[in-house]
Amino acid sequence: MRSFGKTWRAFALVVVAALSLSMVGSAPVLAADPPQGPEGDAFYTPPSPLPEGGNGDVIWWRQLPGQLGARGYLVLYRSTSATGTPIAVSGRVLVPTAAWTGAGERPIVSVASGTRGIGDSCAPSKFQPDYEKPLFIDAMLRKGWAVAITDYEGLGTPGTHTYVVGQSEGRSVIDAVRAATRLPAAGLASGGPVAFSGYSQGGGGAAWAGELAPSYAPELDVVGITAGGTPADLTAVSQFLDGSIGFGFLLLSALGLDAAYPELDLPDYLNAKGRELYETQQGACVDAVFGYAFGHIADYTTSNPLAEPDWQARLAENELGTRAPEAPIYLFHGLGDEIIPLAQAQELRSRYCAAGVDVQWATFLGEHVTTLVFSAPDVLGYLGDRFAGKPVKSNC
Numbered sequence: 001m002r003s004f005g006k007t008w009r010a011f012a013l014v015v016v017a018a019l020s021l022s023m024v025g026s027a028p029v030l031a032a033d034p035p036q037g038p039e040g041d042a043f044y045t046p047p048s049p050l051p052e053g054g055n056g057d058v059i060w061w062r063q064l065p066g067q068l069g070a071r072g073y074l075v076l077y078r079s080t081s082a083t084g085t086p087i088a089v090s091g092r093v094l095v096p097t098a099a100w101t102g103a104g105e106r107p108i109v110s111v112a113s114g115t116r117g118i119g120d121s122c123a124p125s126k127f128q129p130d131y132e133k134p135l136f137i138d139a140m141l142r143k144g145w146a147v148a149i150t151d152y153e154g155l156g157t158p159g160t161h162t163y164v165v166g167q168s169e170g171r172s173v174i175d176a177v178r179a180a181t182r183l184p185a186a187g188l189a190s191g192g193p194v195a196f197s198g199y200s201q202g203g204g205g206a207a208w209a210g211e212l213a214p215s216y217a218p219e220l221d222v223v224g225i226t227a228g229g230t231p232a233d234l235t236a237v238s239q240f241l242d243g244s245i246g247f248g249f250l251l252l253s254a255l256g257l258d259a260a261y262p263e264l265d266l267p268d269y270l271n272a273k274g275r276e277l278y279e280t281q282q283g284a285c286v287d288a289v290f291g292y293a294f295g296h297i298a299d300y301t302t303s304n305p306l307a308e309p310d311w312q313a314r315l316a317e318n319e320l321g322t323r324a325p326e327a328p329i330y331l332f333h334g335l336g337d338e339i340i341p342l343a344q345a346q347e348l349r350s351r352y353c354a355a356g357v358d359v360q361w362a363t364f365l366g367e368h369v370t371t372l373v374f375s376a377p378d379v380l381g382y383l384g385d386r387f388a389g390k391p392v393k394s395n396c
Contacts, residue, residue, distance in 0.1 A: 036061060044158075055216075139376070154259060197227075201231070224330070226383060244293075245339075
């Protein structure tokens with residue numbers, strides 16, 4: 001009996017030690033189920049201070065009604081801002097109602113949305129017309145893949161959206177996957193195959209998620225990335241947009257950078273016309289940008305902030321291609337893209353190829369919007385091949 005007692009005590013100590021170790025890190029194994037959040041816009045206002053936890057932990061959630069062929073969940077989850085501060089980000093998790101019949105765990109695609117605007121009403125989870133839903137999201141669900149869709153920092157939640165700031169967007173895209181697997185109602189297991197996918201602003205978000213994942217989320221099994229119409233070099237994009245039909249996107253970008261890095265002090269550079277824009281367009285959605293076509297930076301400023309060293313440093317900090325994703329990537333662009341210049345996307349391809357990344361590169365005979373449409377079958381095919389474990393084709 002004494003021998004049995006010693007054995008039992010030793011076993012108990014091992015169990016206690018194992019449970020203690022399981023609590024270390026950003027995903028406590030024994031954490032209680034997250035609570036359901038409030039109705040309406042109150043859902044998007046996080047508790048203050050944020051509850052303790054790690055990146056990707058669900059703060060609260062709510063089931064979304066009326067999701068045809070899928071179970072939908074609205075989530076508020078923890079992430080990290082461009083400057084390393086803990087933040088709350090909202091988003092959606094969509095899971096097909098049909099059982100997964102493929103090998104292994106159900107795949108998850110974290111979709112980085114294209115430009116919606118910077119106002120809270122523009123958040124993808126608030127169901128304004130979603131131009132990506134029929135082309136990509138519905139098709140992904142039909143293939144049996146779960147989909148996580150972030151709203152990004154400040155889009156829905158308090159504060160101005162940090163538009164095209166990759167350091168923030170990439171983390172939001174990654175943590176949407178973590179949140180999906182930490183929401184018990186969704187029934188998604190961690191450890192399954194993951195992909196990041198996006199176009200335009202979302203192309204930047206997906207590529208940034210790919211670059212950050214090896215260090216920020218090494219536990220994720222990222223098997224592929226698709227990024228199209230990607231704003232890889234914000235300096236080159238801003239120079240291209242100044243005076244162009246897409247000048248309104250440059251204005252949104254300036255507001256986004258200023259929101260991410262308040263020390264940049266955008267208002268200090270604005271003339272009267274610029275200050276009026278700054279004060280009235282903090283809630284602008286994407287339709288507003290076309291009212292500023294062919295404008296110039298000089299129309300709104302007393303001096304160009306993008307030429308200043310502090311702005312240049314932050315732009316460089318958010319330039320893709322300075323680190324290599326470990327997952328293979330499908331990069332594509334429209335030959336006639338009038339919003340995001342082709343040359344800087346080609347440079348991103350060259351950087352990735354030089355770093356040994358498996359890159360599949362494609363161009364389409366279209367401008368920005370038509371390329372989104374034309375690319376859908378190839379994007380879905382590429383992701384399907386990665387989830388199926390097929391050999392990667394690179395055309396570096």
